[in-house]
Amino acid sequence: MADLHKLTIAELSDKLGAGECTSVDIVNDVLGSIDSTDGNVGAYLTIDREDALAQAKAADEARAAGKNLPMLGIPVAIKDLLNVKGQPCTCSSKILEGYTAPYDATVITKLREAGAVLLGRVNMDEFAMGSSTENAALGKTSNPWNLDHVPGGSSGGSAASVAADEAIASLGSDTGGSIRQPSAFCGVVGVKPTYGRVSRYGLTAFASSLDQIGPITKTVKDSAILLETLCGLDKKDSSSIDMDVPAFGKKLTNDTSLAGMKLGLPKEYFVEGMDPEIEKSVRDAVEHCKSLGAEIVDVSLPNAKYAIAVYYIIATAEASANLARFDGIRYGMRLAGKSPAELYRKTRAAGFGQEVKRRIILGTYVLSSGYYDAYYLKAQKVRTLIRNDFTDAFKQCDAIVAPVTPTAAYKKGEKTDDPLKMYLDDILTTPSNLAGNCALSLPCGFTATGMPIGLQIIGDDFQEETILKVGHAYEQTTEWHKERPSL
Amino acid sequence: MSETHEGMDVGYVAKLACIELTDEETKLFQGQLDQVLHYVEQLNELDVSTVEPTAHAIPVFNVLRTDEIGTSLNHADIIANAPSATDGEIRVPKIIDQ
Numbered sequence: 116m117a118d119l120h121k122l123t124i125a126e127l128s129d130k131l132g133a134g135e136c137t138s139v140d141i142v143n144d145v146l147g148s149i150d151s152t153d154g155n156v157g158a159y160l161t162i163d164r165e166d167a168l169a170q171a172k173a174a175d176e177a178r179a180a181g182k183n184l185p186m187l188g189i190p191v192a193i194k195d196l197l198n199v200k201g202q203p204c205t206c207s208s209k210i211l212e213g214y215t216a217p218y219d220a221t222v223i224t225k226l227r228e229a230g231a232v233l234l235g236r237v238n239m240d241e242f243a244m245g246s247s248t249e250n251a252a253l254g255k256t257s258n259p260w261n262l263d264h265v266p267g268g269s270s271g272g273s274a275a276s277v278a279a280d281e282a283i284a285s286l287g288s289d290t291g292g293s294i295r296q297p298s299a300f301c302g303v304v305g306v307k308p309t310y311g312r313v314s315r316y317g318l319t320a321f322a323s324s325l326d327q328i329g330p331i332t333k334t335v336k337d338s339a340i341l342l343e344t345l346c347g348l349d350k351k352d353s354s355s356i357d358m359d360v361p362a363f364g365k366k367l368t369n370d371t372s373l374a375g376m377k378l379g380l381p382k383e384y385f386v387e388g389m390d391p392e393i394e395k396s397v398r399d400a401v402e403h404c405k406s407l408g409a410e411i412v413d414v415s416l417p418n419a420k421y422a423i424a425v426y427y428i429i430a431t432a433e434a435s436a437n438l439a440r441f442d443g444i445r446y447g448m449r450l451a452g453k454s455p456a457e458l459y460r461k462t463r464a465a466g467f468g469q470e471v472k473r474r475i476i477l478g479t480y481v482l483s484s485g486y487y488d489a490y491y492l493k494a495q496k497v498r499t500l501i502r503n504d505f506t507d508a509f510k511q512c513d514a515i516v517a518p519v520t521p522t523a524a525y526k527k528g529e530k531t532d533d534p535l536k537m538y539l540d541d542i543l544t545t546p547s548n549l550a551g552n553c554a555l556s557l558p559c560g561f562t563a564t565g566m567p568i569g570l571q572i573i574g575d576d577f578q579e580e581t582i583l584k585v586g587h588a589y590e591q592t593t594e595w596h597k598e599r600p601s602l
Numbered sequence: 603m604s605e606t607h608e609g610m611d612v613g614y615v616a617k618l619a620c621i622e623l624t625d626e627e628t629k630l631f632q633g634q635l636d637q638v639l640h641y642v643e644q645l646n647e648l649d650v651s652t653v654e655p656t657a658h659a660i661p662v663f664n665v666l667r668t669d670e671i672g673t674s675l676n677h678a679d680i681i682a683n684a685p686s687a688t689d690g691e692i693r694v695p696k697i698i699d700q
Contacts, residue, residue, distance in 0.1 A: 217679035311660045324658050353665040354658065424642040435619060442620070444694060449685035455695055456620065464622035472621055473631055477638060479619040480610050493645055495655030500648070502656055535637050551659025576660060 119144040120280045121599070124337040125364075127283060128185050131178065138171035138178075138188025141283070142232055145190050149235075149281045152602045157256045158266075158276035160195050161203055162235035170232040177230055185340045185364055187230035192282035194273050195236040196243060196319040197328070199223050206319050207251040208241045210466025211447045220317020221349045222286060222328050229344045234282055237272030241468045242438065243293055243321045245269050246540050249531050250470040257527075258301060259600040260566055264524040267297030273331045274301040279602055284332045284341050288318060290325045291426050292519075292544025295556035298331055299569025300524035302558045302598065304586070305331045306338045309577045310551035311356035313342075314349030322433035323354075325426075325548040334596055335557055335586040339363035342579065361580050371588040374408035378585065379512030381416045384543055389521045396560030396568045397518045400589065404516065407588055414508040414515060418500040419546045425501065426545040427538055428481050428494035435478030441466065473534060502550040509575040514582050518543055519556045519569035543571065553579050557586045558595040567595075610635060 119127065119141045130136045146164060153159055167190065174188035193199060196206045198216035200223075205211045219227070226233065240250040248256045248271025256271045258264040259279040266275040270287030274297035277285050287294040289307035298305030306329045313328045320326060330341035346360040380401060385394055405411050443449035443462030450465050452458030467475070481490035508515060520540060530537040547554040552575055559570035570589070574582035590596050612632045616623045623631070677690065686693040 213685075214683055215679070217675050217683065309660065310658075311662070350667050354660075354662060356660065356662065418648075421645060421648070424645050427638060428642060439620075443685060445680075445692060446683040447685070452695060455697055458695055459620040460617075460622040463620055467621065469627070469630075472616075472623070472627070473634065475619050475621060476612060476615050476631060477635055480615045480635075483615065483618065490642070492655055493650060494642075495657060496650035496653040497645055497648060498656040498659075499653050500650070502659055534634050535641055538638070549656075549659065 120148040120283070122283070123333050124185065124189050124284055124340050125334070127189060131188050132183060138174040138232060139168060141188065142167050142171040142190050142234070145234065145282060148279070152279050153281055155257060155262055155602060156259050156275050156279045156281065157254055158192070158237050158272040158279065158281055160205065160207065160236045160238050160254050160272070163202065167232055167234050174230045174232060182230065184229050186226065186344050188232060189283050190232040190234040191226060192234050192237045192273060192276045192285035193223070194239055194270050194285070194287050196239060196288060197223060197286060198317040199233055202236065204319065205253055206242045207239050207253045208466065208468065208471070209252045209448060210441045210462070213448070214446045218317065221314035221351060222345050223317065225344055231344070237276050237285060239272055240269035241471050242319065242434070243269040243288055243290055244434070244470050244474055246292070246296060246537055247530065248272065249527060250468055252468050258524045259602055260302060260524070263526055264566065265300065265527050267300030267524060269293040270331065271297050274298050274303055274305065277301070277303045277331050277333060278600060280599065284330060284337055286328060287331050288326055288328050289548065290321050291430060291548050292541045294329045294331060295519050295544050295554060295569070295571060296541070298556040299519035300567065302567030303331055303333060304335050304338050304555065304557045304596070305329065306342055306555040306579070307547060307553060308342060308346065308579060309553040311354055312553070312577065312579070313345045314347070314352040314355045316349055316351035320437040322430040323437060324433060325430060335555070335583055335590050336364065336367050338555065339367055339583045358577065363579060363583055366580060367583060367587045369591070371591050372408045373404055373585060373588050376409045376514070376585065377512040378404055378409045378411050379414035379508055379515040380411055381414050381419070381508065381515055381517055383416050383419050384517035386521055386542060389518065390523065390562070392562045393518050393520070393522065393568055397570055400559040400570045401516050403593065404585065404589060407592060412512050414511055416504040416508060416546065418497065418504050421497050422501060422545040422549055423538055423542055425494045425497045425549060426541065427477070428490050429498065429549070431474045431478030432482050432491050433478070435475045435482060438471070438475055470534065498549045501546055505550045505552055505575070514578070514585050515573040517571045517573065519571040523562045523566035523568055547573055552576050553582060555582050555586055557590060560595060561598070610639060
């Protein structure tokens with residue numbers, strides 16, 4: 116085979132269109148790649164090979180009948196919190212073992228309509244709560260660049276599968292950085308769309324006012340193509356926005372000029388404790404954008420430093436309500452109890468992992484009588500200040516450029532005993548979830564030990580086109596995204 | 603927060619959250635969550651008395667849909683997911699004692 120698994124959506128779409136390969140060829144190559152490397156990487160939880168090949172065959176038949184869409188016949192890995200009819204959806208939690216999704220999430224319906232091949236389900240932190248995919252109850256995932264290191268999280272399987280060429284692209288979800296941070300850790304591209312761009316129907320909710328589904332891919336162009344497929348108003352998600360979806364993919368041209376583009380550099384994002392290698396790579400990337408014609412302006416996001424405190428109040432509060440549905444009654448695990456209350460307590464004790472329990476308890480506390488104003492309401496007010504900072508910053512610039520994380524991927528086990536330390540890793544990604552704007556991560560270098568470094572490009576509400584343009588220009592004039600891990 | 607924060611009783615809150623904790627877990631979480639609550643106290647530096655809260659970053663209001671009969675999820679698929687079911691209904695422990 117021609118190493119089809121190593122190619123991008125755009126490249127494969129051209130090949131399929133020219134009749135140089137079939138979707139069945141691509142899926143077979145990708146399955147072969149999974150067979151040879153996933154024993155080490157551990158990105159996948161479940162793969163239905165027959166189903167994937169049947170979908171590929173159907174895509175080839177549709178093409179023969181004249182259908183031609185950018186995602187037609189392209190295999191995509193699915194984060195295990197998106198419902199796909201007839202498949203498991205465990206959220207990497209024991210409490211959902213045995214559950215079979217009775218319906219398709221809207222993004223899945225859209226992928227099916229586009230003719231994409233749903234390849235399999237990839238690992239994650241339990242219920243998307245974590246930054247290293249170490250809180251996964253049903254699988255262990257390694258960083259393809261160094262198997263002793265974490266892939267990031269919570270969409271660790273999504274990022275690792277793409278980095279290891281075990282999927283052409285994947286879907287992740289981002290509540291506080293869960294697409295961007297693993298993308299940075301694994302050296303791939305990930306986009307968190309503006310809140311409301313992509314329907315959340317069928318996404319197992321963690322924090323409903325923050326969650327967004329988005330693409331993880333090998334290039335910015337691929338993210339644009341996949342994002343376009345996912346966006347749009349959905350009557351099943353009342354927070355989805357009725358707005359035209361730009362042709363994100365087609366709008367990215369070979370023009371790499373950033374002339375007339377103002378990029379904001381927030382001093383607050385170069386935080387204390389940041390790895391100097393990260394700071395240097397990101398500053399070099401900013402200089403590179405300048406060389407492409409962009410004007411660099413200093414902007415300030417003074418309240419971004421409160422984002423972790425605000426995030427861990429709001430996200431846990433929403434989670435404590437959302438996860439109340441996992442009670443052993445309608446689906447998943449059930450432990451016997453003499454009364455319903457005892458059944459709930461025992462089932463949730465056995466079914467949830469420690470991080471999930473911690474967050475539910477914290478969220479229950481901040482919402483409880485007497486503490487609501489002091490914690491939850493206050494956090495919502497500071498959330499307003501964080502959003503206002505972005506509004507002011509985007510009066511001075513078209514996009515903001517910054518690091519994604521203070522450090523590159525670290526060794527497994529390094530932070531598992533210290534939840535607060537793990538939380539602080541999200542300092543540069545949570546502000547965009549709280550503000551609701553869009554942001555992407557793309558590769559901009561490597562540390563001395565060979566771990567990837569990510570560049571974050573943040574756009575104002577619904578300005579995905581702008582951040583994709585900046586990312587695409589940077590990517591086309593650099594070589595970082597062409598590096599692959601040796602597995 | 604200092605005015606109301608007397609420390610969280612993890613054991614009590616776990617009961618509210620319907621999660622049975624072991625003694626070890628209670629002790630572990632108490633320490634860890636005290637640390638997190640101490641960290642979030644930094645929000646007290648800010649005077650937000652005149653700031654409106656944000657519940658949703660991109661607010662949309664009064665989302666209505668037409669009142670049409672749609673297709674419901676398949677009953678058999680839903681029941682098949684239940685840990686215990688009889689005659690097309692989900693079984694639960696007795697709620698009211700005789």
